[in-house]
Amino acid sequence: MIAVVAPIVGLGGRIVLWDINLSARPGELLVLAGPNGAGKTTLLRAMAGLLPGFASQDPRRVAYVPQGARCAWGMSVREVVALGRVPHGDDRAEPVEAAIVACGLASLAGERIDRVSGGEARRAMLARALATEPDALLLDEPTADLDPAAAHAMMALLRRRTAAGVCVVVVLHALELALHHATRLVVMEGGRIVADAEPEAALPRAALAFGLPYGLNPRAGLLPPAQGERYGADRSGDDQGR
Amino acid sequence: MRWLSLAVFMLLVASLLVGAAGIGVHDAAILWQIRFPRAVLAGLVGASLGVSGAAMQGALRNPLADSGLLGIAGTAALGAVVAFYWGISAAFAPALPLGGMLGAGLGCALLLGLAGSAASGPGLILAGVAVSALGAALLALALSLAPNPFALAEITVWLMGGLEDRSLMHLVVAMPPILVGISILLRLGRRLDGLALGEAVAASLGVPVPETLRRVALGVALAVGAATSVAGGIGFVGLIVPHLLRPALGERPGRLLLPSALAGAVLLLAADLLARVLPLLLPLSAEPRLGVLTALLGAPFLIRIARKVAP
Numbered sequence: 001m002i003a004v005v006a007p008i009v010g011l012g013g014r015i016v017l018w019d020i021n022l023s024a025r026p027g028e029l030l031v032l033a034g035p036n037g038a039g040k041t042t043l044l045r046a047m048a049g050l051l052p053g054f055a056s057q058d059p060r061r062v063a064y065v066p067q068g069a070r071c072a073w074g075m076s077v078r079e080v081v082a083l084g085r086v087p088h089g090d091d092r093a094e095p096v097e098a099a100i101v102a103c104g105l106a107s108l109a110g111e112r113i114d115r116v117s118g119g120e121a122r123r124a125m126l127a128r129a130l131a132t133e134p135d136a137l138l139l140d141e142p143t144a145d146l147d148p149a150a151a152h153a154m155m156a157l158l159r160r161r162t163a164a165g166v167c168v169v170v171v172l173h174a175l176e177l178a179l180h181h182a183t184r185l186v187v188m189e190g191g192r193i194v195a196d197a198e199p200e201a202a203l204p205r206a207a208l209a210f211g212l213p214y215g216l217n218p219r220a221g222l223l224p225p226a227q228g229e230r231y232g233a234d235r236s237g238d239d240q241g242r
Numbered sequence: 243m244r245w246l247s248l249a250v251f252m253l254l255v256a257s258l259l260v261g262a263a264g265i266g267v268h269d270a271a272i273l274w275q276i277r278f279p280r281a282v283l284a285g286l287v288g289a290s291l292g293v294s295g296a297a298m299q300g301a302l303r304n305p306l307a308d309s310g311l312l313g314i315a316g317t318a319a320l321g322a323v324v325a326f327y328w329g330i331s332a333a334f335a336p337a338l339p340l341g342g343m344l345g346a347g348l349g350c351a352l353l354l355g356l357a358g359s360a361a362s363g364p365g366l367i368l369a370g371v372a373v374s375a376l377g378a379a380l381l382a383l384a385l386s387l388a389p390n391p392f393a394l395a396e397i398t399v400w401l402m403g404g405l406e407d408r409s410l411m412h413l414v415v416a417m418p419p420i421l422v423g424i425s426i427l428l429r430l431g432r433r434l435d436g437l438a439l440g441e442a443v444a445a446s447l448g449v450p451v452p453e454t455l456r457r458v459a460l461g462v463a464l465a466v467g468a469a470t471s472v473a474g475g476i477g478f479v480g481l482i483v484p485h486l487l488r489p490a491l492g493e494r495p496g497r498l499l500l501p502s503a504l505a506g507a508v509l510l511l512a513a514d515l516l517a518r519v520l521p522l523l524l525p526l527s528a529e530p531r532l533g534v535l536t537a538l539l540g541a542p543f544l545i546r547i548a549r550k551v552a553p
Binding site: 045048050057059061064065066069070073075076078079083084087112132 | 442
């Protein structure tokens with residue numbers, strides 16, 4: 001289980017989290033969704049114990065993968081995944097190889113991380129987290145540069161992990177992924193949690209938070225709004241000015 | 243690794259056998275009073291510079307990080323010159339390496355302070371340029387205030403780097419801080435590995451990031467400060483060595499530390515040997531300065547790295 005209580009958190013003179021009391025249970029795949037700037041990443045960092053004022057987590061129990069995590073050096077995929085063993089201070093090969101296989105990287109393990117595709121590098125970062133053998137996985141936009149099939153595959157992989165009792169918290173923008181794979185959808189807006197329920201129950205509030213046209217069939221997948229629709233209010237303001 | 247150790251050993255032996263007095267051992271006094279301290283110092287200084295370069299590149303995740311390029315060697319030279327110049331080192335021998343270490347420590351602190359949270363990106367290089375410029379300006383000030391032209395000439399020649407006429411006393415004074423500094427850096431391997439994925443991931447892996455940066459700064463200050471105070475300004479070794487090793491050993495930062503120390507020793511021993519052999523082969527009036535040789539070797543290399551880094 002991983003819990004975070006944050007009455008109020010400010011960063012750079014701005015309130016970014018507000019009245020937060022969230023705990024993720026073992027076996028849960030919790031998706032954090034909400035528009036840009038809603039505080040999802042800050043909340044995830046608070047859960048990881050990386051924010052000042054929050055208790056730091058045991059690095060052997062909690063693995064965190066930030067958005068756009070990349071490796072500064074041209075290390076091999078296997079070397080990157082093996083970094084997951086740093087908290088344990090050992091060089092055990094089995095968890096590393098198991099994580100490589102689980103993420104479908106077996107044929108790429110010897111490749112340099114800066115020579116594989118973006119999606120493969122993303123999976124290597126996940127494998128690095130899995131190699132830690134944590135009780136909780138915290139992932140920020142793990143599907144950001146994956147094609148739809150690869151994104152679904154990654155979510156399915158995370159779902160399989162929850163069966164082993166791991167608690168997984170994922171920040172996502174793609175609501176259809178949350179609908180298909182999550183066991184719980186937490187919607188954030190303006191630094192607050194505005195919905196926390198089963199994905200389908202929380203979906204209308206999520207659609208509202210994203211400013212999506214309401215009433216789409218969630219099973220069909222949510223389409224992004226047409227260009228300008230989301231910022232329609234600003235534009236009408238301009239018109240009035242003229 | 244075995245090859246590097248072997249190369250260090252062979253070059254040490256070669257260094258003991260070659261010198262201004264010719265090739266071979268003619269006099270035990272020359273061997274122990276002149277060649278021995280010089281050879282060991284070349285190895286230690288090279289190891290200091292090599293491991294410092296590898297540790298800085300790893301900690302700052304920047305392939306251009308190096309004690310020379312980022313101004314640490316410059317502030318170390320400044321500290322040593324101040325100790326030298328005010329005659330403190332004449333009265334109290336360890337003042338020279340202490341001055342060097344103090345200068346290097348201040349340079350490291352200034353560098354980390356200026357670079358702040360941008361310690362991996364262009365902000366670091368910018369901070370390094372600032373530290374270099376400040377060190378160079380203060381050094382120029384110290385030189386322009388030199389009491390007499392001889393002191394000026396002496397300091398200038400010293401700044402070019404070299405290991406001739408170093409005695410056992412130099413070795414005794416410089417060796418302890420160099421060894422402590424190197425051992426501090428060599429123990430940071432795992433933490434530097436963790437830092438390869440960025441500071442946030444490193445922190446989530448349990449790496450104490452600010453403390454690690456402070457340790458790198460301390461280790462570099464001790465090793466490079468003492469090395470500079472005994473050998474003058476010797477550039478590019480720390481920059482080149484990790485780059486030479488990466489194609490063979492891979493790029494994991496922790497794995498490069500010990501090999502970089504050994505390869506740095508090899509490089510400087512070889513350069514120092516070259517400096518001693520050249521006057522025997524060519525009609526030179528004096529040995530070429532060691533710092534000049536490493537810079538001549540290093541500058542083209544720097545251009546190559548810069549091209550590779552910014553395609």
